[in-house]
Amino acid sequence: MKVNCPTCKKEIEWSKESTYRPFCCKRCQLIDLGEWAGEEKRIKGEPVSPENSQQDDSIYFD
Known part of the structure; x- marks a missing residue:
């Protein structure tokens, strides 16, 4: 499945190999x-x- 990166709108593949999904990069x-x-x-x-x-x-602070 292909999705658009929410930040730059570049089309990327949605898969386990897409480390930063739904983003295209770090x-x-x-x-x-x-x-x-x-x-x-x-x-x-x-x-x-x-x-x-x-x-x-x-x-939180005992």
Whole structure:
């Protein structure tokens, strides 16, 4: 099956040999990751209320 790389739109083969699928290469994969980390990409949803956004960090930092 052939798919387009989400970053550069280059057509690539979707197979086990495609190490970076659905991306064509490591560069495109890192560009996409950077866009998520920089909050340029988001998943739409309802805003989280302040009381629900607090996490108990003690479970991570004992």
